[in-house]
Amino acid sequence: MSSVLVTVIGVTAGAAGAVVLAPWALTAAGFTSAGIAASSLGASMMSSAAIANGGGVAAGSLVAALQSAGAAGLSTAATAGVASVGGATGAVLGGAVNFLKRWRK
Template identity: 80%
Template sequence: MKRRLFTIIGVTTGAVGAVVLAPVALTMAGFTSAGIAAGSLGASMMSSAAIANGGGVAAGSLVAVLQSAGAAGLTAGATAAVAAVGGAAGAVIGGAVDLFSRSKRRPSDGDDDDDDDGDDDGEGTEMNLLENKELMPK
């Protein structure tokens, strides 16, 4: 398997999954198209925000932004931000899988080691600078 394949899969899955699941998460938190659901996390957040602001929820606050997204859906900018965060999380998870899968493989597995030095002698990319005189400064 090629190097970084799980990272690419993780970025793609994370970005798409976050965009698809963001409206579901908003609804589950209580930010619905009909308003904030009674007894939900959103209702608790709204109550706290109202108490902190003297009885009203401030425009542009987290509660207001989440309610707007729950009622009307995510804007293009919000969708891009959600996709970026999901892609970054997927990259971290996919990179970890790549790292652990590479560390468990033995060099004799016949897998492509991608050392890009043009030879298939099993050596890494390290150079012996003492034997290669042309790379030594004069």
């Protein structure tokens, strides 16, 4: 398999995988459609943000954005961002595979 093909496969798999897994990851972290789950990572983040902001979570903060995505799903812009990060990660992994293939020779 050519090195370009391995990289393209890595980018595609990374982008698609990240978009598919993002809602699951949000739920697993505690950012659900019903609100932030008790005793979750999201609850811990919310507590820390509230303490840092004098008792409330600031609009537009990371916690607010993650809860919004957990409740309503990812926006088009957020989906594009997640796909970009996943694609970049896939490209790095594809490059690592290519490097290891050449190194073994």
